[in-house]
Amino acid sequence: EAGVVQSPRYKIIEKKQPVAFWCNPISGHNTLYWYLQNLGQGPELLIRYENEEAVDDSQLPKDRFSAERLKGVDSTLKIQPAELGDSAVYLCASSLRGEESYEQYFGPGTRLTVT
């Protein structure tokens, strides 16, 4: 069974440029998460989807970040315009709703460097 797929794995952009990340969750997983992980820190939740609905986006900086999950499967996370402080690893995870443990499966992440 394929795991969570993310692309690109690495991205280097100049500040003020836009950037987009893509995530394909595990087949059948209706819950999808985007996390941000700074160097030496644990992941921090940006947004959580239940199917197409964003049920928790309280930590998403909405002035420059946006996300979508149109058909309840793939998701994209966009930053426009990027700032130097956005340099981090962006992780996508998925889980099967209904499980009490909400076991999350993470993708390998996209490492973003803003210069």
Place this chain on the structure above:
Amino acid sequence: TQLLEQSPQFLSIQEGENLTVYCNSSSVFSSLQWYRQEPGEGPVLLVTVVTGGEVKKLKRLTFQFGDARKDSSLHITAAQPGDTGLYLCAGAAGRFNKFYFGSGTKLNVKP
């Protein structure tokens, strides 16, 4: 400010030694998870504990959830170089069982 504090932040030990990593909070969690993350990869779930006082064993790893569901520990017996990695705890709380991650413990096991 991290909701979950992990200690120690760094740990470098010799193969065969035992170690314990702690995860503490003033908040109560409905469940707590431990992950291991290797460089360039996403975290991989090791265990989920849901009941206060619960102890789970996974080969040489022993996980404990505090009685009050505010803290947890991970004990590794006879550490091996393959145990090297970043260990993260994550507690679930709130309306949507939101997960809050600790800052991690970076473990290096030297052969």
